[in-house]
Amino acid sequence: MKNKLLPLSITFVFIIIFIIFFKGLQNTNIYTPETKTIYKVPSVSVKTIQFK
Amino acid sequence: MLFSVIGNYSLLLGLFFGLVLLYFSAKNFRNSQLLDTKILSFTFLQFFLVVISFLCLVSSFVVSDFSNETVFNHSHTTKPFFYKIAGTWGNHEGSLLLWLLVLTLFILIFLIRTKNQPVKYRVLTLVFQQIIIIGFFIFLIKTSNPFNHIYPVPSEGLGLNPILQDPALAIHPPILYLGYVGSSIIFSSVLAATTLNIVTKKWASHIKKWVLISWIFLTLGILLGSIWAYYELGWGGFWFWDPVENVSLMPWLALTTLLHCILVLEKKLILTSWVIILSISTFALSMSGTFLVRSGILNSVHTFANDPERGLFILIFLFSLIFLSLFIFFFFHKTSTDNPSSFFWLSKETAIIINNWFMMYFLSVVLIGTIYPIFLDVLSSQKISVGPPFYHKLIIPFLIPFLLIMAIGPKLKWIKSNLEDKIYLITLLIVSILISFLIVKNFSSNFLINTILISSAFYLFFITLRDFFIKGFKNLAQNIAHFGFSLLILSILFNSLFSSEIITNLKVGQTFENTKAKIVFESISQKEAKNYRSIIGNFTVQDSKGKIENLSPELRIYNQPNITTSEADIKTTLLSDKFIVINIVQNQEFFNVRYQVKPFMLWIWISVILISFGGLISFLKKGYEK
Amino acid sequence: MYGRKVKLRFLFVALILITLILTVFLVLKSLEENVVYFQSPSEIKALSELDKKKIRVGGMVKKNSISIKSSEVKFIITDFKNEINVTYSGAIPNLFEEEKGVVAEGFLKDRNFFSATKILAKHDENYMPPEVKEALGEK
Numbered sequence: 001m002k003n004k005l006l007p008l009s010i011t012f013v014f015i016i017i018f019i020i021f022f023k024g025l026q027n028t029n030i031y032t033p034e035t036k037t038i039y040k041v042p043s044v045s046v047k048t049i050q051f052k
Numbered sequence: 053m054l055f056s057v058i059g060n061y062s063l064l065l066g067l068f069f070g071l072v073l074l075y076f077s078a079k080n081f082r083n084s085q086l087l088d089t090k091i092l093s094f095t096f097l098q099f100f101l102v103v104i105s106f107l108c109l110v111s112s113f114v115v116s117d118f119s120n121e122t123v124f125n126h127s128h129t130t131k132p133f134f135y136k137i138a139g140t141w142g143n144h145e146g147s148l149l150l151w152l153l154v155l156t157l158f159i160l161i162f163l164i165r166t167k168n169q170p171v172k173y174r175v176l177t178l179v180f181q182q183i184i185i186i187g188f189f190i191f192l193i194k195t196s197n198p199f200n201h202i203y204p205v206p207s208e209g210l211g212l213n214p215i216l217q218d219p220a221l222a223i224h225p226p227i228l229y230l231g232y233v234g235s236s237i238i239f240s241s242v243l244a245a246t247t248l249n250i251v252t253k254k255w256a257s258h259i260k261k262w263v264l265i266s267w268i269f270l271t272l273g274i275l276l277g278s279i280w281a282y283y284e285l286g287w288g289g290f291w292f293w294d295p296v297e298n299v300s301l302m303p304w305l306a307l308t309t310l311l312h313c314i315l316v317l318e319k320k321l322i323l324t325s326w327v328i329i330l331s332i333s334t335f336a337l338s339m340s341g342t343f344l345v346r347s348g349i350l351n352s353v354h355t356f357a358n359d360p361e362r363g364l365f366i367l368i369f370l371f372s373l374i375f376l377s378l379f380i381f382f383f384f385h386k387t388s389t390d391n392p393s394s395f396f397w398l399s400k401e402t403a404i405i406i407n408n409w410f411m412m413y414f415l416s417v418v419l420i421g422t423i424y425p426i427f428l429d430v431l432s433s434q435k436i437s438v439g440p441p442f443y444h445k446l447i448i449p450f451l452i453p454f455l456l457i458m459a460i461g462p463k464l465k466w467i468k469s470n471l472e473d474k475i476y477l478i479t480l481l482i483v484s485i486l487i488s489f490l491i492v493k494n495f496s497s498n499f500l501i502n503t504i505l506i507s508s509a510f511y512l513f514f515i516t517l518r519d520f521f522i523k524g525f526k527n528l529a530q531n532i533a534h535f536g537f538s539l540l541i542l543s544i545l546f547n548s549l550f551s552s553e554i555i556t557n558l559k560v561g562q563t564f565e566n567t568k569a570k571i572v573f574e575s576i577s578q579k580e581a582k583n584y585r586s587i588i589g590n591f592t593v594q595d596s597k598g599k600i601e602n603l604s605p606e607l608r609i610y611n612q613p614n615i616t617t618s619e620a621d622i623k624t625t626l627l628s629d630k631f632i633v634i635n636i637v638q639n640q641e642f643f644n645v646r647y648q649v650k651p652f653m654l655w656i657w658i659s660v661i662l663i664s665f666g667g668l669i670s671f672l673k674k675g676y677e678k
Numbered sequence: 679m680y681g682r683k684v685k686l687r688f689l690f691v692a693l694i695l696i697t698l699i700l701t702v703f704l705v706l707k708s709l710e711e712n713v714v715y716f717q718s719p720s721e722i723k724a725l726s727e728l729d730k731k732k733i734r735v736g737g738m739v740k741k742n743s744i745s746i747k748s749s750e751v752k753f754i755i756t757d758f759k760n761e762i763n764v765t766y767s768g769a770i771p772n773l774f775e776e777e778k779g780v781v782a783e784g785f786l787k788d789r790n791f792f793s794a795t796k797i798l799a800k801h802d803e804n805y806m807p808p809e810v811k812e813a814l815g816e817k
Contacts, residue, residue, distance in 0.1 A: 287769070409697060413697070413701055416701055416705070417701075417705060420705050420709075421709075424709060424713075434715070435715075435716045436713045436714060436715055436716070437713070437714050437716070437734070438709065438712065438713060438714075439712060439714055441711075441712045442708050442709060442712035442713070445708050445711075445712065446704060446705065446708050555767065555768055555769050556748055556749065557746050557747065557748050557749070557750075557751065558748065562748070564748070607772065616772050617772070618772050633769070635769070635770045635771060635772040635774075636772065637744060637746060637751070637770055637774055637775070638744075638775040638776060640744065640746050642746040642748075644746075644751075644769060644770035646769040
């Protein structure tokens with residue numbers, strides 16, 4: 001390609017956009033809600049069997 | 053438990069076959085007399101594996117297998133059966149599985165339906181699609197696996213958000229994804245066609261069906277989202293310029309533009325570079341949308357749970373695809389040296405090129421409005437939000453010339469035209485203006501722009517209507533779609549001009565009265581349902597003509613998760629909707645009551661259905677008209 | 679002279695440039711007018727000049743501060759360092775509750791009074807708008 005200006009400048013623009021989005025991901029103010037996890041664990045009775 | 057194991061291994065196998073397909077494609081590409089039958093078989097196998105995985109997830113939801121982390125987080129034993137199934141794709145991991153389902157399905161159909169196309173083209177399209185597919189497999193397996201185990205196994209789940217328990221929202225993702233994700237095929241095939249330098253009239257004809265399928269489903273998908281927002285969110289609106297909405301609108305705008313350009317490219321070898329750019333952009337916008345709403349970078353009223361790690365993956369994946377496309381475009385695309393010898397200003401091509409300008413302008417406005425807050429936050433730590441006035445101010449004035457050109461453009465012939473029926477065109481214009489004037493004259497605000505806007509919409513309305521009666525089935529698809537669009541603009545305009553609302557705080561037994569309506573808060577009743585308790589407000593509303601309506605909005609208190617939602621009561625007629633919603637403030641006796649009269653809501657939905665119906669007609673047509 | 683093809687191409691490029699410049703200008707101007715800034719109660723107290731444009735205020739709804747009449751609702755938004763009184767006559771979202779996060783959009787009457795035209799809520803009782811979270815100094 002003779003004229004490399006256009007592809008280079010467009011690539012440059014996209015690199016800048018990528019960097020901005022990348023930075024944007026760093027401080028995303030995500031608030032993790034306190035999930036009320038209700039674990040109902042089945043109760044199991046265990047007998048130890050000793051083998052002689 | 054077994055479902056999780058099968059589901060998980062199916063995904064791993066699917067990924068494996070993706071790599072296998074790349075290998076065989078490379079082999080077949082060099083030696084390309086016939087498509088290697090192994091390729092077709094493996095493509096089918098990959099799709100089949102994704103189907104199995106998907107069905108495993110559905111089954112896990114249906115049987116409430118809480119050893120599966122996704123099911124635990126998003127379901128509950130008391131969820132109605134239908135919503136257990138819909139819950140499969142109503143979460144981040146499941147929706148990605150839906151992405152894979154559509155990606156693998158479409159490439160399979162593509163291979164089957166392109167038996168008459170050059171082998172190199174088919175194989176290369178498969179290669180690009182597999183790059184996307186493999187990327188998604190890795191994304192899914194590594195960061196968003198729907199088959200994670202949790203132990204000990206809980207006996208109850210955390211519940212699906214009740215807002216999502218709605219029929220429209222249940223089918224909204226599958227329909228939307230068929231459109232959204234369907235544009236992946238257009239992306240892959242345009243990259244293949246560019247590499248092989250076969251972006252020609254023939255190629256345009258071939259790809260048109262795919263563009264139409266994607267477009268029809270995307271249109272309907274957006275419609276479903278709006279319908280859900282209207283019925284479920286309780287604000288009485290159907291479009292809020294929320295980032296999640298904008299993110300589906302942008303690919304739609306690009307896809308619609310692409311559709312029109314394909315129509316040109318079918319007839320004349322021009323705009324090839326532009327078609328390539330649009331094809332790439334549509335899918336890139338779809339993927340960007342996915343990135344924006346799932347990564348936590350944007351704040352919106354209805355986003356998925358956010359996770360920056362996933363966001364990073366999508367960001368890198370997306371930009372890799374973009375840079376790949378840029379490379380292919382600049383390296384392989386040769387702008388055609390033989391320019392068409394004739395170019396006349398008054399022609400259909402010009403009209404479509406002008407349409408492109410407007411569409412790209414609208415797209416830019418939505419894109420900037422959506423992304424600007426992110427840029428500003430990163431560059432200057434200011435937190436802002438871009439509201440509806442921004443979009444309205446920038447878009448509405450330009451709708452006027454847009455509608456007018458939409459009316460006249462299709463009447464122009466290809467290459468060169470002189471305008472026929474000049475008398476009819478001018479007469480209808482005058483009629484439109486008169487009607488608009490009569491309608492708008494009682495409103496003092498924005499009188500001029502409303503009149504001109506409604507006139508333009510009416511103009512398109514009458515022109516397309518007349519064309520239907522005079523020319524019958526010629527250009528039927530285009531006629532219906534454009535007519536639908538005029539109806540959409542008219543419905544939205546009348547809806548916004550003639551809507552009225554009353555907001556007041558009432559206790560049980562109280563009445564609100566003004567010149568427009570009398571609202572009586574008669575009583576409260578309670579109801580118990582499977583997974584919620586409801587408080588129903590019974591109202592009688594009397595309008596200015598004396599007509600009385602009974603409306604019963606509900607407040608639903610769900611048990612898992614502990615959420616209260618308001619269900620509006622909406623009485624729909626052909627002419628207007630009566631919409632009432634109540635809200636209660638904790639520990640207060642008052643109910644906040646919002647009563648709205650919204651004209652022509654039904655016509656808004658009908659017009660969008662008409663628009664996609666136009667697309668369907670075009671899809672079903674055999675060949676194209678001369 | 680230049681051939682017809684070259685003239686056409688030149689015209690085409692010129693049109694694109696003009697459209698681009700016009701678009702950028704319109705968009706920037708509109709952004710300026712339509713962007714809504716967010717302030718916390720403390721930021722409002724610290725303002726040297728009152729913002730006449732529409733802004734958003736966010737924080738927590740102060741306990742026991744909600745009072746409802748048929749035509750309006752009054753409450754206080756606090757960031758635990760400063761407060762502001764809000765009056766509002768619009769639709770109330772059902773997640774509006776004392777001791778929960780809230781974002782109100784409207785106009786400042788003065789440093790102590792805010793006239794809200796809209797109250798925003800997300801459909802999740804655990805949601806706190808990020809701006810609010812930052813204002814409250816949580817993490």
